[in-house]
Amino acid sequence: MSTIAVASRPQTESRVTAAFAGIATALSDTADVAWRNLRSQLRTPQALVFATVQPVIFVLLFRYAFGGAIRVPGTDYVDFLMPGIFAQTVAFGAIGTAVGLSADLRTGILVRFRTLPMARIAVLGGRTVADLARNLLVVAVMIGVGFAAGFRAPNGAGGLVAALGLVVLFGYAVSWGFAALGLRVSDPEAAQAAGVPVVFLLVFTSAAFVPATAMPGWLQAFGTHQPVNALVSAERSLILGGPAAHDVLISVAWSAGILLVFVLLAARTYARMGR
Amino acid sequence: MSGFAIEADGLRKTFGKVTALDELSLAVPAGAVFGLLGPNGSGKTTTVSILSTALRPDGGRATVGGLDVVTDAARVRRMIGLAGQFAAVDPNLTGRENLTLIGRLSRVSRREARVRAAELLDGFGLTAAADRLVRTYSGGMRRRLDVAAALLHRPPVLFLDEPTTGLDPESRFALWDAVRGLSRSGTTVLLTTQYLEEADALADQIVIISGGRVADTGTPEQLKARFGTVVFHLVFGGQDAAEDARAALARAGYQPARDGAGVNVRSSAGSGVLPAVLRALDGRVPDPVSVAVREPTLDDVFLSLTRGRQAA
Numbered sequence: 001m002s003t004i005a006v007a008s009r010p011q012t013e014s015r016v017t018a019a020f021a022g023i024a025t026a027l028s029d030t031a032d033v034a035w036r037n038l039r040s041q042l043r044t045p046q047a048l049v050f051a052t053v054q055p056v057i058f059v060l061l062f063r064y065a066f067g068g069a070i071r072v073p074g075t076d077y078v079d080f081l082m083p084g085i086f087a088q089t090v091a092f093g094a095i096g097t098a099v100g101l102s103a104d105l106r107t108g109i110l111v112r113f114r115t116l117p118m119a120r121i122a123v124l125g126g127r128t129v130a131d132l133a134r135n136l137l138v139v140a141v142m143i144g145v146g147f148a149a150g151f152r153a154p155n156g157a158g159g160l161v162a163a164l165g166l167v168v169l170f171g172y173a174v175s176w177g178f179a180a181l182g183l184r185v186s187d188p189e190a191a192q193a194a195g196v197p198v199v200f201l202l203v204f205t206s207a208a209f210v211p212a213t214a215m216p217g218w219l220q221a222f223g224t225h226q227p228v229n230a231l232v233s234a235e236r237s238l239i240l241g242g243p244a245a246h247d248v249l250i251s252v253a254w255s256a257g258i259l260l261v262f263v264l265l266a267a268r269t270y271a272r273m274g275r
Numbered sequence: 276m277s278g279f280a281i282e283a284d285g286l287r288k289t290f291g292k293v294t295a296l297d298e299l300s301l302a303v304p305a306g307a308v309f310g311l312l313g314p315n316g317s318g319k320t321t322t323v324s325i326l327s328t329a330l331r332p333d334g335g336r337a338t339v340g341g342l343d344v345v346t347d348a349a350r351v352r353r354m355i356g357l358a359g360q361f362a363a364v365d366p367n368l369t370g371r372e373n374l375t376l377i378g379r380l381s382r383v384s385r386r387e388a389r390v391r392a393a394e395l396l397d398g399f400g401l402t403a404a405a406d407r408l409v410r411t412y413s414g415g416m417r418r419r420l421d422v423a424a425a426l427l428h429r430p431p432v433l434f435l436d437e438p439t440t441g442l443d444p445e446s447r448f449a450l451w452d453a454v455r456g457l458s459r460s461g462t463t464v465l466l467t468t469q470y471l472e473e474a475d476a477l478a479d480q481i482v483i484i485s486g487g488r489v490a491d492t493g494t495p496e497q498l499k500a501r502f503g504t505v506v507f508h509l510v511f512g513g514q515d516a517a518e519d520a521r522a523a524l525a526r527a528g529y530q531p532a533r534d535g536a537g538v539n540v541r542s543s544a545g546s547g548v549l550p551a552v553l554r555a556l557d558g559r560v561p562d563p564v565s566v567a568v569r570e571p572t573l574d575d576v577f578l579s580l581t582r583g584r585q586a587a
Binding site for chain 1: 324327328329330331349352353355357359363364365366367368372376377379380381382408424
């Protein structure tokens with residue numbers, strides 16, 4: 001593809017064709033950047049191992065150490081626990097997006113990307129898509145760990161798959177939130193340190209591990225009206241059985257809202273870099 | 276389009292309270308190797324960042340190939356390659372993977388990217404390391420890969436931001452050869468450096484910047500003639516011997532200056548006149564205890580530039 005051919009394109013082709021070419025370019029660039037990030041992650045397996053170890057420890061801790069003391073009416077604690085673990089896994093995993101982008105910021109790769117004739121959105125799209133793939137992998141491991149610990153998904157495979165769909169959507173949306181953060185911090189350690197408290201707060205004030213009814217009223221008010229709790233509630237309706245439509249809708253609405261806000265915010269932050 | 280591949284006119288950029296560029300203007304003829312010299316913090320990287328569309332100027336205007344770097348950034352990006360001061364390659368990809376990725380993102384077809392990657396790996400002496408992860412590369416290898424990455428789409432304009440800082444001499448000379456080869460094939464190269472020697476070896480034209488402004492400009496020969504003063508520092512056994520030496524050198528037509536037991540002789544003819552300086556002393560005064568030759572540095576250039584400004 002020569003420079004001249006590209007430059008003359010808008011005059012010879014219709015605007016619609018140009019728009020489609022633009023979308024095709026953006027998708028192709030996103031795929032290339034995602035491929036790069038995935039390769040890069042597979043070659044630093046330590047990060048992948050740590051991303052898996054934490055939720056595994058939580059399964060063991062809550063299933064065997066604390067679980068005996070937590071009473072959940074009408075269900076086995078492990079079936080109650082695993083939806084919380086899935087949510088926790090993707091929420092903490094999404095911090096990896098901030099860490100990865102801030103590392104790219106520090107090494108200068110983002111400066112090079114800004115000077116390439118590539119689609120701007122591909123830097124963030126490629127990063128979040130790669131992190132989505134990593135999240136899928138870690139969630140798959142967690143399902144295995146869950147089943148080994150006695151998790152049985154009483155409402156069947158359909159409910160489990162639907163719940164995992166919500167989990168992955170939520171993880172992807174939160175990744176964009178952390179993309180916006182990572183672009184503002186040129187230090188992976190700082191990005192990690194900034195991300196952990198936010199996720200920690202949302203996960204532990206939700207009913208991920210313990211029924212919210214045990215919390216004091218003020219905490220319950222916050223804990224039951226935030227996205228992690230909405231996700232865990234929807235997952236439980238799907239996995240344990242019961243009327244699910246309302247919870248699912250709320251969780252999807254949260255994820256869609258987070259996605260919309262942070263895609264715009266992260267894209268704007270990226271576009272304004274270098275001003 | 277004028278005969279200039281790169282033009283900047285009154286560029287201004289501030290970061291908070293720090294003024295990085297203060298009305299900087301320059302013009303790079305098409306096909307030239309253009310040296311942008313300056314100490315740390317003088318605005319070299321800021322200039323390159325603006326010209327390569329990575330950074331927006333607060334004021335002023337710049338074009339590459341006649342296209343405005345702000346309003347026509349997308350088209351400028353197809354014409355330029357950038358190799359930064361910090362080797363911006365992915366340590367967890369192999370050399371070949373890095374190049375094909377940058378090639379793809381530079382709108383080169385998959386097949387062409389593979390062919391170009393192989394060519395460039397060969398050209399930069401990286402074929403043996405092509406399929407090793409970059410994190411195992413030496414600093415020099417990374418830098419060469421970084422430059423190769425900037426060349427994948429055969430850009431007519433290349434920016435090299437301190438390409439040899441921290442490199443060993445062998446890697447430095449290999450990069451110099453690469454720059455000369457590119458220049459012969461018609462590529463316009465804008466190169467920043469802290470080393471007068473490097474600009475001298477490569478550049479057709481040099482701009483010296485200081486504090487975000489152009490301090491001086493000219494060909495390497497012109498600048499050397501202006502600032503290329505070598506200083507010989509001769510130390511004698513005592514002040515009397517030093518004074519005798521100073522007198523002898525003055526009689527021989529030099530302009531020596533005594534400082535305690537030392538004598539400084541300045542020469543604009545290069546260090547090759549040292550034997551003549553020593554011959555002027557031979558047999559008249561005791562031999563010096565030590566002789567040091569200080570080649571002109573960029574510091575000298577800046578010192579004389581700032582002195583000149585104060586006097587004016």
